[in-house]
Amino acid sequence: MLPVFLLPTFIGALRRHPDFRVIFLTNLVLGWTGVFYVVSLALAISGKTNPYTLGRPVKSPFPYNRFKIRPVR
Numbered sequence: 001m002l003p004v005f006l007l008p009t010f011i012g013a014l015r016r017h018p019d020f021r022v023i024f025l026t027n028l029v030l031g032w033t034g035v036f037y038v039v040s041l042a043l044a045i046s047g048k049t050n051p052y053t054l055g056r057p058v059k060s061p062f063p064y065n066r067f068k069i070r071p072v073r
Contacts, residue, residue, distance in 0.1 A: 005032075006027065007041065008023055008027045008041040009027050009028075009040075011044040012024065023043050023044050026039060026043070
């Protein structure tokens with residue numbers, strides 16, 4: 001029962017949501033009401049995430065291997 005109750009917290013943590021603390025506190029303090037459980041679940045699912053933390057590589061607009069930089073001797 002506890003993992004189901006903390007599902008919005010787990011989703012927010014896995015997505016590395018920028019408002020993770022708000023999701024956690026809303027879920028922990030007011031999640032038992034049911035209404036705020038849905039609110040915290042909606043917050044966890046929506047929002048921007050950092051693509052680097054989701055395990056998907058993103059191409060850089062300035063790749064480092066484009067120019068061969070040699071160390072100065």
